[in-house]
Amino acid sequence: MSRNLLKVENLTMQFGGVVAVDNLSLEINEGEIVALIGPNGAGKTTAFNAITGVYEPTNGRVSFDGSVIVCNHPQGKMERTYKGELADLYKSERILNPTPDKITALGMARTFQNIRLWKSQTVFHNVLIAKHMLAKSNVFTATFRLNRREEEEQRREAMELLRLVGLDDVRDELATNLPYGRQRRLEIARALATKPKLLLLDEPAAGMNPQETIELADFVHEIREKMGLTVFMIEHHMDMVMKISDRIYVLDFGKLIAQGIPSEVQSNQRVIDAYLGVTEDA
């Protein structure tokens, strides 16, 4: 049994009166590829954002690599309007809401559903900039080029990553000039540049054709093997999910409705209902 890497407990995310993620708990072990699926608007991306620090969760706790990184409970006005469960569970714990950069620094890197590359920059620079987080030089040593060794090291590593994802032939192109599928690959390369332990992919195959999707699935599998990564992804392409996931979590209306290995989830009646949209009174 491999070690637990990410542990999400009772995560609830409420916006105004809407509970987008409701009491979500999940675990990801080292080396796994885990998928989070669910119909549109189920709260998958919201869950991602709450885990990576983009949002402050309303309630719940997230642990990474053995230590608590995010913890919150309903406070202030939310105390009265909170609609979720277990409002008192984390009352006594220290509130932790770090900014996304702190969470990335711990070893968790992500990609975005709507591609967010740095538009004015070349493919190479997009990866190189992501290396900034690991730079030890301060602003003086960097300005006066006293960090030459580190700079060269960064450039070499960035180039290696581009070769790994197969974008070394377009290193000097503007990132936005790449076709869609390659932009998604670049986003993955950029995330890998921060040397993460856990890679979070938000719909990596969105907008890809079946052929590209298969290639991407192989690619994700390959980098997992090569870099000893753990992967947590949101995906709609069931071929890809079923092909490479070790385990699957299914979310519907913010709630976890099923979990298990692909074959279990595939035959789960609640999952089928959620995707086909069975009405309550039918």
Place this chain on the structure above:
Amino acid sequence: MKKKETVFVMGVLLAVLIGAIILDALLPSYHIAIKVVKKAVVYSLVAVSMNLLNGFTGLFSLGQAGFMLLGAYSYAVLCIPVAKRAGVYQQYNGGIVQFSLPEIFSGLLGDKIGTVFGMLVALLIGGILAAVFAYLIGLPVLRLKSDYLAIATLGFAEILRAFFQWRTLGPVTNGSNLLKNYPDFSGATGYIILGGALIAVIVLLVNSTYGRAFIAIRDDEIAAEAMGINLAHHKRLAFVISSFFAGVGGGMLAMYMGAVQALSFKSSMTYEILLIVVIGGIGSITGSILTSFLYIASVEWLLRGLDSGKFLGINAPAVFKNGFRMAIVSVIIMVVVLFFRKGIMGDKELPDLLRRRAKKGGSAQ
């Protein structure tokens, strides 16, 4: 290829330096051409510092005049010769600052070197003071975005200007009276060397890993943060560094003007610099420099005739009256903005454009 470019850039810099030396040798220091070069160098420095913030980091700040004011006053207060202080601070019994850095250092290092060294130290202190203020202002203000940040920084600059005219501070700032009689570099060469060196530092910064992080914040803040770039820290860093150079630029402006008064650091000065940055191209350092020279040369010199009755040999005192020059400048600016939507240079630098030309010609590999 890379080496060739470095040689080219070095060559251009050397040519500019030699040009300045020749200009100084041929013309008297009060000649308009020398004055234009001096002022344009100062404006280049401040415009590039503003570009670092507005163009490269994407923070829309309008506090530049405030930071220049800090630098200008630091320089003036620290450099007025002791013997002349009684005359300058007439209403305040000679003021309370009773030393002059150029005099102290000329006592230590010899007359000529000491004076210049003292002047440089005074400029540096002005820059540091501006940077410290930027740090403090930045703590609350940098949480704001776009227009709101602009309004907050503009407000800060205006408050600072009023504060410096306050009578209670008179023994240091001379209230709303002029500070004058401090030393200046005699020719344009000193300005070119100092301004060039400072701009070179900004260029190095922009091309370092920190400069790349600034650009990432400008392009997409959310992605930058997700890639581990601490937004608060990096924004503050850009703000402090930009203000440091604005402070030094303010000190140099005080040097150029010969007499300094808080009243001249109005928001219209910030707008003038913003104009240069926008017309030069937001995110282009060479654009800012080129535009500074073009703008200052035309406003201060080439279009002077439009105000004084005679322009390009046409004698028409009825039309070429006071104020006509600025009307023409406004029209020119409108035309430039209409034809160059992203400024003269866009976000490209001069070497980039030359490289593209070479590629089109088919000579580059």
